[in-house]
Amino acid sequence: MKRALVLCCAAFSAALTACSTAAPPVSLAATMxxxxxxxxxWTGTDPSAAGRIIEFATAADGPWTTLQFMxxxxxxxxxxDLMPQTSFYYRLxxxxxxxSTAVTVTVPGGSAGNDSKDWPSPATLPGGPAATHPVRTGAAAPTDLKAKVLQSNxxxxxxxxxxxxxxxxxxEDQPAGAADYKVVAVLDRDINSFPLITLPDENTASYRVRAFYYGPPSNVVTRRTGGE
Structure with a gap:
């Protein structure tokens, strides 16, 4: 069972501003x-990066759509299973x-019905210190991460x-026994409250929240599909 990544950033696919001082030494290649x-x-690495996204477009100048956080x-x-006779462009x-500091959460598991009127939405809660730290500094890390089990999942x-x-x-979460954290929700800036429906393999998992910014894209590669 898979869960579609929750994308709550209103302008997520259009957030193309380069925010790193140097391009990662990464070279992207595509093969049919x-x-x-x-x-x-791809080859190359950027030890300071938290992760990467792979993006695609069907035109050289975009718009770009995120396929996966990695x-x-x-x-x-x-x-x-791509559309035949179409050009696809890719970049990293x-x-x-x-x-933040991680918290470990255990839920009972199983399924539970949700009344959409009662289930909370992503929100900006009032109060707390003013958010004044540049995201490129450690002081910008989210603090006081709390997890409240609302139902069995x-x-x-x-x-x-x-x-x-x-x-x-x-x-981000890391289910018990998993090797890496993975991104399970992408949220707008200033959001500090989010409800998550867990998957069966997440009955016990470690969670953390990251304030993030994007770096510059890699080289762009393109291939044209065949088929019909």
Missing amino acids: TSPVDIRLN PVRQDSYVHP RPYYGPA GILFTWTDNAADEEGYLL
Whole structure:
């Protein structure tokens, strides 16, 4: 069972401003593995990055759409079952920013029905210190991360926003036994309350929140699908 990544940034796909002082030494390549399947591989690393995103477009100048947030050590991605006779463009972008201290949460598991009128929405809670720290500094890390179990498969997260110029927030989790944290929600800037419906493998997981910003994109590669 998979959960679609929650994208709450209103202008997420259009957030293209380069925010890093130097381009990551990454080289992207694309290979057709079938008439409608494209495999992306890349070399190079950026030790200061928290992770990367892979983006695609069907025109050279965009608009760009995010396919996946990935850990830094990932070096390939397959984009399958594509529209025939179409040009696809790809690029990688790193993201940076300080993360909160992690909290471990256990939920009972199972399914629970939600009344959309009662289920909370992402929100900006009032109070707390003024968010005045530049996101490129450690002082901008979210603090006071709390997790409240709302139901058998639902958790409400709240935290203190300390960043003045973040692109947004990432909620990341690491289920018990998993090797890496993964991004489970992308949130607008200034959000500091978010409810998450957990998956079966997340009955026990570690969670953290990251104030983030994007770095500059890699080289752009393109391939045209075949097929019909």
